Amino acid sequence: MPASESYPDDLLYHPEHDWARIEGDEATLGVTWFAQDALGELVHYEAPDVGSTVTRGSSYGEVESVKAVSDLISPLSGEVLEVNEKVVDAPETVNEDPYGEGWLIRIRLSSPDEREQLLSLDDYRKVLAEA
Amino acid sequence: MKLIYEKSQPGRRGIGVPGTEGLEVPDVPAELRRETPPRLPEIAEPEVLRHFTELSTRNFGIDTGFYPLGSCTMKYNPRVNERLVGLPGFAQLHPLVEDDAAQGALELEWHLQQILLEVTGLDAVSLQPAAGSQGELTGLMLFHAYFRDRGEDDQRRKVVIPDTAHGTNPASVTMAGYELTPVKTDARGNIDVEDLRGKVDEHTAGLMLTNPSTLGLFDENIEQIGRIFHDAGALMYYDGANLNAVCGISRPGDMGFDVVHINLHKTFSQPHGGGGPGGGPIAVRDILEPFLPVPIVARDGATFRLDYDRPKSIGKVRAFSGPFGVFVRSYAFMRSYGPGLREMSEVAVLNANYLLAKLKGAYELPYERLCMHEFVLSARGLKREHGVSALDVAKRLMDYGFHPPTIYFPLVVPEALMIEPTESEARETLDAFCEAMLAIAREAVDEPEVVHSAPHSRPVRRLDEVRAAKNPVLRFRFEDHPEEQGAGDRQLEAQKGA
C-alpha cells in the first residue's frame, strides 16, 4: 500500500528529493515521498557496499521501478555503516514507508558541516512547488 | 497456452538425423563429454508446427492490421521479397567463398550501395552494421578514427545530442567512449540554437541528430546547425531512423551530415521479425571513407570483390560483409519503387498529416506545425481531467483492432502518443483508426473504467510487469513442474542406457 504524501519537519532535504536524519556524527538517508511517487513501485535497490565512501552530491546507488531508474544522490559525505537489507529484499518498502522502514543507508559523517547546505522543510517545499 | 516444454513426452522426436551406420563415432574425452542431456522438448513434427502456429495467433503483425508505432516505420513487407531471399543462389551461399563464387551477391551489394549513396547524398558506404544501433556505434568509431588521424582525438571528447533523441544515441556515445553533451529543444520543436552555440567548441567531436526529429518535425535551422559544427571542426551524424520522411525530398548529405545510418528494416522494408533482424549500413562523406569497416564491396569493371586492403580501417563490427538476407529484401524493395521512392515518402507524410489534422482536436498537439512522417500527441489533458493516461489509450486501441502507437516517447512530451502511419495504409484504414481514437477520447469522459481496464479482447489482460521485474522468472523452471522433471529424469536414464 503506497504511503500518502508527507514530508516530516525533523528531516533535512536535498533538492534531488533525498532526505537525511542526522543523529550525532551519523545520518540515515532515504528518498522523499515525491521521489518514490515519481518512480512508481520500486522493484530493485542497487545498494552500496558497507564500508564504502559516499560523497555529497554524488550517486551512492540506484533504485528502479519497471520503467524508470534513478540515481540515489547522497546529501552528505561519509562512510557507509549499514545498508537497509529489508529494502534490498522488498524494494516496495520505500513506497510504503519512505521515511521509516524504507530508509536506504546509514553513514558516519566525514564532514558534519555539510548539513548547513541542506534544505529545511520550508525550502524543500519551494523545490517541490517548482517540480 | 502451454509452453513447448510442457508438451514434451519422453521418446518423441520431430526430425530424423542421418545415422552413423558403418562409421566410427570417435570418443569424446571423458572430461569434455556431456553427461546430463539438455532438456529440449520431445515432440513430433505435427505438434511442433501447431505449437508455433498457435503462438502466431497470439501475436499481431503488419500482416494482421494497422501498426502505427511511431519511429518504427511499420510498413508493408512485400511477400515477393521472402521468396527472393530463399532462392538457393542466395540462401545456400557460404560467406567465406572466394569472390568468384559470389559475384551475384557482390553485384547486389554494390548496387544497394549505389542506391544508398544516391538517397543519402554521400560518397561511400559500409553495409556491415547489423542494425541502426550498430551503425551509430560504427559512425562514432569513425569519428574517433578521423580525429586520431588528425591528432585531435584526445582533445575532442564530447558528442552533442538533443533531448528528443532515441535512447540508443546516448548509449552509443558511452559505448564509443565519448561524453554526452545534451542540448535542449526550442518552442517550435527544433534544436535550441542558442543553447547549442554555447556547447560546441574545440572539445566537440560532433553531433548526433535525427531529422526529422522524434517529434516528426524537420529542423528548420539545419543549415545553421551544420555551420556551427563544421566551423568548430566537428562532424555531424545523422540517425536515419526517420529517413522514410525524406527519400528523394531532402538528403542528409545535402543537409551537412558526414555519416548516416540507414535502418533497412524501417525505410526499406526488411520485416521486423518480432524484434529483428535489422540492417544498419552507414554512408559517409569522402573524408571518412578510409576508416570504414572491412570489407568494402568494390567493383573492377564487370567483376566485384571484397576489399580488405584498407590500412586505416577501424576493423570489423560484425562478421563477414553484413546481414546479406536483409540486403536482398531491401534491394528488391528499392527496385520495386525505383525513383518512386520519393512518392513513398510523400505518401507517408501525407498520411501522417491527415491523421494529425483529424486527431488534434481530441488530443493535445504540443507543437502546432505540419508534421513529417510521424507526429506526437499528448494525452495530458485526458489524464488530468479524467485520469486516462497514454497507456490506457494504447491498451484500449487494441480492443478496436489496432496496434497502439509508441507511448511515453519522446521524453520531452508528457503522456506522449507517437503515431507513424507509413505510406502503406489505405484512407479507409486511417479513417477507422481516427474513429477509434476519437471514440476512446469520448470513453475517457463517459466510461473511463472501460479504458482503464482495457484490453478486453486480447489473449491476455494487462500484465503485471512489477512482478516480472521483482521476481524475475527468465526461463522455464523444470523443477517447479514435477511432471516435466520426471520426464527429464527418464530422458537421462534413457540416454545413459543407450
Added chain:
Amino acid sequence: MSYLSLTDADREQMLATIGVSSVDDLFRDIPAGVRFERELDVPPALTEAELQRHMEELAAKNVVDEICFLGAGIYDHYVPAVVDAVLQRGELLTAYTPYQPEMSQGVLQAIFEYQTAICELTGMDVSNASGYDGTTVAADACFVAKHATGRSKIVVTEATSPQVRQVVKTYAPGFGLEVVEVPHEGGATDPDRVRASADGAAAVIFQQPNFFGVLESAPELAAAASDAGAMPIAHVDLVSLGVLEAPGAYGCAMAIGEGQSAGNAMSYGGPHYGFLAARNDYVRRLPGRIVGETVDADGNRGFVLTLQTREQHIRREKATSNITTNQTLLALAGLVHLSLLGPQGLRELGETCMALAHHAKTELQAAGFELAFPERATFKEFAVRTGRNAREALTRARARGVYAGYPLGRDYPGLDDALLVAVTEKRTVDEIARLVEALA
C-alpha cells in the same frame, strides 16, 4: 505503385482535410537550400515478375553447386521445412519488438522458450533474447566483464575465430579495454599460458571446439581464468552441445556463440543470431532484451519484456548496451530446429558430424595427407595439410566440383598449406570420397 493504396481522389480529399493545396506544401518546413530538386538517379521500377527474373539472374551468378566442406564459423547444416513454415507466419514475421505484451504473447512466449533452450544447452542460468551474431555477442560479453570486474584487459585465445577476435578488437578501444591474445600450441591452447595472461584480466574468451575444430581442455582453461579472478567465457557451437559438456558445468561465467548452426541458412553471412547466456550474478548487466514470466489481471500466465531498466531507452547513456533489437526471427528458427531435434536428435546430430568428420580425416590420411594437428581430438572440423599452397589446392578442388575448405593461411601465418575442412550431417561418404579425390 502497387504497394500504395491512395487514389487521386483520396489525395485530394486528404489534402483538403489537412488544409493545404498540394503535397509539396507539406514540406514547407524544409529549407530551400537542402531540398532535393531532381529525380532520384536510381534504376527504374520493376514489376514483381520483372523483379523475380532480375533477382534470379543475380542469384544464378553465385556458385552454390560445389560440395560444401567450408565452415569456419558458418555451417551447411540442414534446415527443416517446418522452420520455414513458422518463419513465414505473418503475425511473427511482420511484428515489431514486443513492447505491447497483450499484442505480442506469441513472440514473447517464443523468446522465453528460446531463453530456456539456450540455458539448457549452455548450463547457464539466464539467456538474453539473442544478439546480432556470434561476433558481436563476444564484444557484448567484454562490456559485461569490464563492468562486473572493474578490470580493463580481455584475454582471447588465438584459436578463437578470427572474425570474433577482429570484432572484439574493434570495439575494445571505445570500452577502454586492452586485448591480449594467447597463441595456440599445435592447434590447442595451453592452460598455463592462459593462467599467465589472465592476471588482472576481466575475462578470458576461448572457443570450444576452437576455430581449428579442436577440442580444447575447456575445464582447465576455465579454471585458469577463474584462478586469476577473470570471468571464463566460452564461445560454443549449439550443435556440439548434445555431445560436449555445457560451459556452465565446467565453471564458465558466460557462454556465447553463433547460432546459425541451429535453424538458419548460410545466406552469405546473415542475418543470423548470436546467443549470450550467463550466471545469475550478471543478469542486471546483460545487454539486449530479456523476456520474463508474469501473470495478467486475471491471474493467467503471460510474458513481458523485463529488467528493461538495463536498456538504452530507459538508462540512455548509462545503459548496459546500445542494442535496441535482437534477432528474434532467427533465434525463433533456432528454437524450432532444436524443438524438432529434441535431446536425442541433438546428440545424434553431433555424433553424425563427428563420425563423418572422423571418416574424412581417416580417408585423407590414407590418401597420404597429413593432419595439421594430428594429436588433437576434433568435433566436426579439422585442419589438413594439402602439400601445396592451400588456396591453390582449393582452386584445384573447386575445378572438380568440391569446395574443399577454408585456407587457414588467411589468418594464421605458418598454416599456408592447411585447409580447414568442415563436415556436417549433410555430407555423405561418397562426397567425402570426392573430397579426397579433389585434393589429390
